[in-house]
Amino acid sequence: MFKNLLTSVAIAAGLATSLTTFALAESHTMAIDKPECIAPAKPGGGFDITCRVAQAGLASMTSRPMQVTFMPGGIGAVAISLFNTTRTDDPNAIVAFSSGSLLNMATGKYGQFAEKDVKFVATAGADFGAIVVNADSEYKTLDDLMSALEADLGSIAIGAGGGVGSQDWMKGALMVKSRNLDPKAMRYVAFDGGGEAIAALLGNSIQAYTGDVGELVSYVGGDKLRILAVMSPERLEAPFDQVPTTKELGYEGAEWVILRGFYMGKNVSDEAYNAWADAFKAAYETEEFAQIQKDKGLLPLNMAGEEFQEDVLLRVERMRVIAKEAGLIE
Missing domain, CATH: 3.40.190.150 (Bordetella uptake gene, domain 1)
Incomplete structure (x- = not known):
């Protein structure tokens, strides 16, 4: 009863x-x-x-x-x-x-x-910024990518939606600035939106993408893209809980909400x-x-x-x- x-x-x-x-x-x-x-x-x-x-x-x-x-x-x-x-x-x-x-x-x-x-x-x-490469990229970690940029900042094409001074440019600028590099020397490729930038990354027209977490939900766990880090102050919940933050990797100040x-x-x-x-x-x-x-x-x-x-x-x-x-x- x-x-x-x-x-x-x-x-x-x-x-x-x-x-x-x-x-x-x-x-x-x-x-x-x-x-x-x-x-x-x-x-x-x-x-x-x-x-x-x-x-x-x-x-x-x-x-x-x-x-x-x-x-x-x-x-x-x-x-x-x-x-x-x-x-x-x-x-x-x-x-x-x-x-x-x-x-x-x-x-x-x-x-x-x-x-x-x-x-x-x-x-x-x-949403939060994210640093992304192609799944078959030689850059397996964010440190790999940043070491290559430190060796030759102009050798890597970084692309995103928006021109110089846009928020996607700012994400890349904060990353290179965290290693005392000049953001104005980045080899930056501007696209009209994140969809075009992701397509360029998949087609290897660019080597890294400074995008948004929300755009990447469908790619988590897949075999097309690799998210090297999220630009959040703390780790996010699933499905991004296995992705490290820029802060925990030692890139102080490289956060973007x-x-x-x-x-x-x-x-x-x-x-x-x-x-x-x-x-x-x-x-x-x-x-x-x-x-x-x-x-x-x-x-x-x-x-x-x-x-x-x-x-x-x-x-x-x-x-x-x-x-x-x-x-x-x-």
């Missing part, structure tokens, strides 16, 4: 949790006609991952399935230009961005458009902005969203609405200070 009672309580608790989750989703269903997430690069990179988090994580909270639209060009420049011209008040669309986008804003890479020309609505989670999130046009109505923000806040409370973040290689850094807007503006200002110290801007 006691066992039956426990079973009944467990069923009731499970039902209550399901009903709560369902009610939460229903109460935050957005009145958005055509929900859309803009990934400002070609398929396969970090922006793609960011949009997939929103697409899956808000599936129960949107009026219809969210469309993912790819808009490559200038690592986000085309997208931010569009959302400051013809789609500045579009209530249906969010645009994926990363810390690299914020760095571009801080250093003027988007021309006249900067952090105050959009409205930041929510996060998808946090990547914020992933979404912005909207600066002239969107408060109603549309709050609808998206509230939907994300509700999604953050669900186990489903946490699982989606984990599956995509992200850690839970959950903020939405005005709190997030203020946080991002502070982040960009800090990046602007760092960029000046690095000589990237005057």
